[in-house]
Amino acid sequence: MSKIYEALQRVQGNLDGATPSDARRDSPQQHFPRVVEDEPASRSRESSRIRVLPLRVPLSAPLLPFDSDHWYAGEQYKIIRTKINQHPLRPRLITVSSAGSADGKSITAINIAAALSLKDDTDVLLMDGDFRRSTIHLQLGLPPGPGLLDVLAGSTDLEDALIQADRFPNLYVLPAGEPRNNPAELLDSARWTNLATLLRKAFHYVIVDAPPISAVADYDLILAKTDALIVVARPDHTNRKALFRALETVDKDKFLGVVLNYVPDWFLGESRSYYSYREYRGQVGQA
Numbered sequence: 001m002s003k004i005y006e007a008l009q010r011v012q013g014n015l016d017g018a019t020p021s022d023a024r025r026d027s028p029q030q031h032f033p034r035v036v037e038d039e040p041a042s043r044s045r046e047s048s049r050i051r052v053l054p055l056r057v058p059l060s061a062p063l064l065p066f067d068s069d070h071w072y073a074g075e076q077y078k079i080i081r082t083k084i085n086q087h088p089l090r091p092r093l094i095t096v097s098s099a100g101s102a103d104g105k106s107i108t109a110i111n112i113a114a115a116l117s118l119k120d121d122t123d124v125l126l127m128d129g130d131f132r133r134s135t136i137h138l139q140l141g142l143p144p145g146p147g148l149l150d151v152l153a154g155s156t157d158l159e160d161a162l163i164q165a166d167r168f169p170n171l172y173v174l175p176a177g178e179p180r181n182n183p184a185e186l187l188d189s190a191r192w193t194n195l196a197t198l199l200r201k202a203f204h205y206v207i208v209d210a211p212p213i214s215a216v217a218d219y220d221l222i223l224a225k226t227d228a229l230i231v232v233a234r235p236d237h238t239n240r241k242a243l244f245r246a247l248e249t250v251d252k253d254k255f256l257g258v259v260l261n262y263v264p265d266w267f268l269g270e271s272r273s274y275y276s277y278r279e280y281r282g283q284v285g286q287a
Helices: 003-017 020-025 068-086 105-117 136-140 148-153 183-187 190-202 217-224 240-249
Strands: 051-053 093-098 124-128 163-165 171-174 205-209 228-233 255-261 275-278
Touching: 003 190, 068 105, 068 255, 093 105, 093 190, 093 217, 105 124, 105 136, 105 171, 105 205, 105 228, 105 255, 124 136, 124 190, 136 171, 148 183, 148 190, 183 190, 183 217, 228 240
Parallel strands: 051 163, 093 205, 093 228, 124 171, 124 205, 228 255
Antiparallel strands: 163 171, 255 275
16 A cells, blocks of 8 residues: 555545644644655556546647757756755755746745656655645646635545546646635645655655735745745746845745746757756846
8 A cells, every 4th residue: 555545545534634733733744754865756547546647738828848849848857856856954845936926936846846746756745835826737637626714624534635647647636626705814724834844754855836926815824834835937027126025025944946948049049949957046047
């Protein structure tokens, strides 16, 4: 039986019954084998209720660029993967956000999660935490729910809300779920604290598509339970002043860097595709 399945069998009871103090007394490590690189997680589809669904992505969409036709874009995301794997923080739960809307943070979150999942025996969860403008399910052609909000509200088991990607067997998706009028209250709860702890034990990486920085309380509540933050910017769209204001507010201990999305070819550089990565050191670089 897979370690993920064993972990999820115990999730519902822990989410329902545990408070933060209970979680310390009844440590998840007593229940879940820790997933580490030298002890990879295997899966048993037969013993799990997790849905296995195909991803339906339009050919024109800049998503999952890991074939020969988009090799350079795919290589840039593999560079990001390498930087994450080798970062001294060893982040497991990673928030992806931006200074404003339409900067491409959801696309970036999807592609980073998919790149991480390409490694053998590396189970990755892509989670939609942008409840006000959830798009992960739309971009991947998946049903909208049940999802994270339903799990936090206690109306759905986590195992029933998860989706395993057919083409990317190491990639799992947790949609946002049924819209509710109290997402901040659901995140400001012991259930979210316990869920974050349990997911850390079940997956090698969790990538969370969060709302824009400081736009709503949801962003801060998500970031508080994750290890690291990646900020996405789009040179032809992002407001520079808004971006620098946002970067001034981020927790520098959790800040991994900036991903520049949809970067045009630079006239002094070689002809390349649309993606690049630069670590933030006082200013945002450009490929």
